[in-house]
Amino acid sequence: MPPDLNLRVLPRTVQQETVDKLRLAIFSGIFEPGSRLVESQLCVQLGISRPSLREALRSLAAEKLIEIIPNRGPSVTQLTWDEVNSIYEARELLEVEAVGRCSQLITPAALEKLELSLGAFEEAASSNDGLARITTAAEFYAIILANCGNPILEEIHRGLVARISLFRSRSMSREGRAKSSLAEMREIYEAIAAGDEKAARKASKKHVLNAKAAIEQALNTTN
Amino acid sequence: MPPDLNLRVLPRTVQQETVDKLRLAIFSGIFEPGSRLVESQLCVQLGISRPSLREALRSLAAEKLIEIIPNRGPSVTQLTWDEVNSIYEARELLEVEAVGRCSQLITPAALEKLELSLGAFEEAASSNDGLARITTAAEFYAIILANCGNPILEEIHRGLVARISLFRSRSMSREGRAKSSLAEMREIYEAIAAGDEKAARKASKKHVLNAKAAIEQALNTTN
DNA sequence: TCAAGCGGATTGTCTGACATTCTTTCAATC
DNA sequence: GATTGAAAGAATGTCAGACAATCCGCTTGA
Numbered sequence: 001m002p003p004d005l006n007l008r009v010l011p012r013t014v015q016q017e018t019v020d021k022l023r024l025a026i027f028s029g030i031f032e033p034g035s036r037l038v039e040s041q042l043c044v045q046l047g048i049s050r051p052s053l054r055e056a057l058r059s060l061a062a063e064k065l066i067e068i069i070p071n072r073g074p075s076v077t078q079l080t081w082d083e084v085n086s087i088y089e090a091r092e093l094l095e096v097e098a099v100g101r102c103s104q105l106i107t108p109a110a111l112e113k114l115e116l117s118l119g120a121f122e123e124a125a126s127s128n129d130g131l132a133r134i135t136t137a138a139e140f141y142a143i144i145l146a147n148c149g150n151p152i153l154e155e156i157h158r159g160l161v162a163r164i165s166l167f168r169s170r171s172m173s174r175e176g177r178a179k180s181s182l183a184e185m186r187e188i189y190e191a192i193a194a195g196d197e198k199a200a201r202k203a204s205k206k207h208v209l210n211a212k213a214a215i216e217q218a219l220n221t222t223n
Numbered sequence: 224m225p226p227d228l229n230l231r232v233l234p235r236t237v238q239q240e241t242v243d244k245l246r247l248a249i250f251s252g253i254f255e256p257g258s259r260l261v262e263s264q265l266c267v268q269l270g271i272s273r274p275s276l277r278e279a280l281r282s283l284a285a286e287k288l289i290e291i292i293p294n295r296g297p298s299v300t301q302l303t304w305d306e307v308n309s310i311y312e313a314r315e316l317l318e319v320e321a322v323g324r325c326s327q328l329i330t331p332a333a334l335e336k337l338e339l340s341l342g343a344f345e346e347a348a349s350s351n352d353g354l355a356r357i358t359t360a361a362e363f364y365a366i367i368l369a370n371c372g373n374p375i376l377e378e379i380h381r382g383l384v385a386r387i388s389l390f391r392s393r394s395m396s397r398e399g400r401a402k403s404s405l406a407e408m409r410e411i412y413e414a415i416a417a418g419d420e421k422a423a424r425k426a427s428k429k430h431v432l433n434a435k436a437a438i439e440q441a442l443n444t445t446n
Numbered sequence: 447t448c449a450a451g452c453g454g455a456t457t458g459t460c461t462g463a464c465a466t467t468c469t470t471t472c473a474a475t476c
Numbered sequence: 477g478a479t480t481g482a483a484a485g486a487a488t489g490t491c492a493g494a495c496a497a498t499c500c501g502c503t504t505g506a
Binding site for chain 2: 488489490497499
Binding site: 014048051072 | 461466
């Protein structure tokens, strides 16, 4: 008998599947920010019962991806510019710290994965797939955060990036930003690879600030 | 007719009430960390139905106050020392930043409230009510975070403090720590009142580090 | 002593139901 | 014609009950 190794896969429940499906649907822009999520419709579309759906919705509400107003029901969170700004400020705080720590802690194996993910983003940046850009970029950050030595920072950062994604779907799709984003990310990677903490922090800060500026600009030109 | 002013109180639902009750019960130590929460029992105790309870449990799980394992059900989160350490590191990052910003932004009215809350903590520190100490201390931080100009920092910090509270109930009850905690908080208050950002950040950092050290010591002596 | 198996307890999920609340439409009044 | 009011329809909040799948502890047998 093969050893167990505690690798037993946790059974996936309907509610977990539902949370994942809905989250993905929100990120993909299938549900517009502000649009209402009608329980009965979702039940039919997902083929599940209302209690299961409602549990999934509570989870998403706790992640701040949707908002549930009593007697009005759930709707996709609509961020104000002020909130976006606050999220970016918080993200800067966490990400700079994580990048700095990562530059001192990362293992060769993880560094290699980071390089690979950078390549994946490069490919996505040249393509026209907006979702792929977001996914590969998120992967890049995820690797860094997973190697900063602090799982809580990682967890919080994941939540923030998710909430920003509510917004980014459209703005990130402009090519110009993807190109400069790539350059900044490469700079971060180089600093981490060199173990230069100060440079890593600096590059990270620049990256977040530029990302915020890009979003701001995209908002002003679109609206 | 008086103008509406958007002051309409949101109706409180059973699930929200339940979340609050359970959260408080967990903080009060009614449920030990690690202990299982049996749905049928809670339904009877709270006088609610199982679907409502399960929705509430999903919310608490998202807050990381409980943990739900498929086919085993919910149990109160049990933090490892490593997690506690990570939470304190994250808290330091956020709290120092918030205190620094607060020192530049706070209004006279808020400053007065801060002073009052400091007085409340002083009173609690002299008493033997461990829960009161945690509550009044949390109020002190809450006021600062509410005046740092960034609602996201506030939100994240609230979550972190809540999770630490899972632990603190017993350790914070030693008088010595409450006294020195009071001195440190007063130092923070003075720096904020003086608008001295640098001193505020420094005092805040010291406070968080001392708090962590106190927890660590309490753990080592208890276990 | 240890392994297999059995049974109770617990969770995951569904169906159906009903009161309450919101939204929208339509009609009546100014 | 515009505004107010009411009523119909839709959606949510909440409950009760049910059943299969799973887990846990205990007994039994080797």
